[in-house]
Amino acid sequence: MRNIRWLAALPFIAILIGTAFVNSVEPLVFGLPLTLAWLVLWVVLTAAIMATIYYLDPENVEAGDEGTNR
């Protein structure tokens, strides 16, 4: 599952490049200008992507890591 980490490239593509293609005030999405709604969507998706990577990353499962106390 090492390839799963390439998911992390998506936020960069979406925020740095994608924003230029959805840049307008209208239509409002949940009351937000489209540009802002797009960024909010990607902030949430970024958290979801990082959670996916975290739980599939063997580094976080192995006992060698001393992260048990919190």
Added chain:
Amino acid sequence: MNAALVIIFLAAALALVLGVLARYGKEMTLEQWTVGGRGFGGLFVFLLTAGEIYTTFTFLGASGFAYGKGAAAYYILGYGALAYVLSYWLLPPIWRYARSERLISQPHFFSRKYDSPLLGVLVAAVGVAALIPYLVLQFKGLGIIVSVASYGAISPDTAIWIGAAIITIYVMTSGVHGSAWNSTVKDSLILVVVVFLGIYFPFHYYGGYAEMFRAIEQAKPGFAALKPAGDGGILWFQSTVLLTALGFYMWPHQFGALMTAKAERTFRRNAIFLPLYQLILLFVFFCGFAAILKVPGLTGPDIDLALFRLSIQSFDPWFVGVIGAAGVLTALVPGSMILIAASTLLANDVFGGLRPDITQATVARTARILVPIIALLAVYFTLQGGQTIVALLLMGYAFVTQLFPGVIGSLMPVNPVTKPGAFAGIIVGVATVVGVTLTHSTIGTLAPFLPSAFNDINVGFVALILNVVVAGLVSMATRSAPTPSVTRA
């Protein structure tokens, strides 16, 4: 003295008491003082590193930027998310290396990785140069809050002096322990206040978010979307998001906050939750947007006043006091971190780097003596005035991101950047920023042959490109001589 001021000063006094109490029963060595003895768990590291975002920069700067520049403020939402993605892979190796070598500062990291104490001194100097505008913006925020909340009774200048004195006192007594405790208090208060204001203003004045954005669209068409070109346009947005995302963890005080962690997994887990924590910025933007039609007419550096002017117009003094108290903490806590970082850098890495024979005790004493001196310097620059809070932070980022190529290179199995390459890249990058800032020139005036779109690119980003090119060329030229010390790490 009105109710607002009483509450604000009580908050400042509480911050001071918490800071002093945190020190109680602790032996204060330099390592204790700066990195809390490396014993903080996930929550504190979360608050210390996330707490960085919730500074005056966000509270007053981001709302003011949304008020004055509209959609350009969205960049703040974008860079945080990308910086946290990077942190997942960037922070654990830095933390691991720093722990095994018992490093407490970023210049130490450079001088050990590149086997060059002089490079450490250069990095420290860049760090201090970047931290000064960051400290200035915290003082500026304090000045705005205290003087506006006093309804004019306290001048902004006096307010800046008061704030600087409080920060200096608690840094000198408790170091980073004070910051950690106050971070907890600050983050809870700011969360409640910002979310409340971000809901209250749009609904009270406009009847909802959609209604507010429609009203703004009618008055200023296109203001809530990025401009196709120009300052604050799409190219500016892209280059600024990338610059600040790469620079996010290059701040010397961030390095200090990282070193307080107990385990590296802390960083990976925080990479999940920190992007969500970013969403509080939405409410900050709402405050700024709400102010556009309700307190119109603020221009230049005065756009930073937007959130506070609207609050004064909307609430009783006691509640303005609560908002002000939250604002004061957002300046005090990061201000103390920055002050610690700057004084430690100068004492340990510039002074100690140039004179390796001095003892740790001397370094620790020097760091403490430097605290009030740096605070005074920042007060001086704050009183000069003239720049918005966001512009000040972007100037700091333009400096600090120049360290990114050197850090990334040093984390690779074989470092592609040589010692002279790192020197040359950083010097060229920083010189570009200084040159452009001092001469007030743009890419257009420096390189008129380029298409006008290049004008919109953030200057710090252009400097970063030059930095990488120069570091690459010099590294290639100097690589022929085998330098085992460079690849050692």
